[in-house]
Amino acid sequence: MDERSFFDKLAPTWDENEVLSTPDKVRFILDYIDLKPGHKVLDLGTGTGVLIPYIAERIGPEGKITAVDYSEGMLSRAKEKYKDILPPPEFMSLDFETETIPGTFDRIILYCVYPHLHEPVETLRWLRSVNLDENGIITIAFPSSPDFINNIHREKHSESDILPCAQKLADELCEYGFDAVVAHADEGSYIVNIRK
Numbered sequence: 001m002d003e004r005s006f007f008d009k010l011a012p013t014w015d016e017n018e019v020l021s022t023p024d025k026v027r028f029i030l031d032y033i034d035l036k037p038g039h040k041v042l043d044l045g046t047g048t049g050v051l052i053p054y055i056a057e058r059i060g061p062e063g064k065i066t067a068v069d070y071s072e073g074m075l076s077r078a079k080e081k082y083k084d085i086l087p088p089p090e091f092m093s094l095d096f097e098t099e100t101i102p103g104t105f106d107r108i109i110l111y112c113v114y115p116h117l118h119e120p121v122e123t124l125r126w127l128r129s130v131n132l133d134e135n136g137i138i139t140i141a142f143p144s145s146p147d148f149i150n151n152i153h154r155e156k157h158s159e160s161d162i163l164p165c166a167q168k169l170a171d172e173l174c175e176y177g178f179d180a181v182v183a184h185a186d187e188g189s190y191i192v193n194i195r196k
Contacts, residue, residue: 004071020143021050021112025188029111029141030054032183032191039106040064042131044096045113047071049078049089055109056085065089066103068096097123105131108138115149115163121176124194128178132196139183140169142190149190166190 030051035041035058043051046067055065067089069075079091092101097118108127110117117123127138142149146163164172166185170192173180183191 018048018050022143023054025143026051026054029143029184029189029191030058032193033107033109033137033139033141035059035107038062040103040133041066042101042103042105042108043067043089044108044110044127045069045116046078046091047074047112049082051109051111052078052082052089053085056087056089059087061086063087066092066101066105068092068094068101070095096127101131103131104133104136106133106136108132108136110138110140112142112149114140114142114169121173124173124178125176128194128196134196136196138194140190140192140194143188144190145185145187146190163190166192 035055037058037060039059040063041055041059043055043065046052046069049067052065052067056063059065064087067075067078069078070093072093075091075093078089082089094101108131114120124138132138142163146165150162163169166182170180170182173192173194179195181193183193185191
């Protein structure tokens with residue numbers, strides 16, 4: 001089963017099984033992203049939209065959320081859940097590693113997405129050059145430690161796809177020319193920010 005079909009199949013029960021993204025934990029992570037009223041936010045790999053209400057409460061009705069996922073099943077659940085939220089999210093079904101997203105954004109968030117990227121460095125370069133506003137931030141975040149994430153993904157990924165610790169990831173990205181810093185890392189969260 002390919003990855004898209006895998007997530008389509010999980011979509012109907014995803015929310016009841018996703019226990020790490022509690023409101024307190026998501027708000028804690030968003031504290032390190034410095035969202036402001038009016039910001040335009042690109043939520044990549046939105047899944048069932050776990051971040052959407054928390055982003056919305058920070059950017060207010062004058063902001064904009066673009067929620068992207070390549071799993072139609074996941075995106076369908078997100079659309080159903082947040083059809084009445086303000087600001088109304090723009091939902092896009094596409095593979096952001098191979099398809100262009102129109103527009104520029106103040107914040108680009110990859111929440112629980114990084115191990116699924118096939119070409120992470122090239123994808124981040126593209127997002128930074130095409131979609132990130134001049135003063136923008138790209139955030140790679142998880143509601144847990146890399147050990148927890150890797151235990152879940154180890155059977156499906158090769159060793160090269162395993163998530164390194166936050167400092168190692170930031171250092172590796174800096175070697176590729178990114179302005180990457182660890183915003184926070186402990187057993188309960190993993191946040192790396194990349195500036196333009």
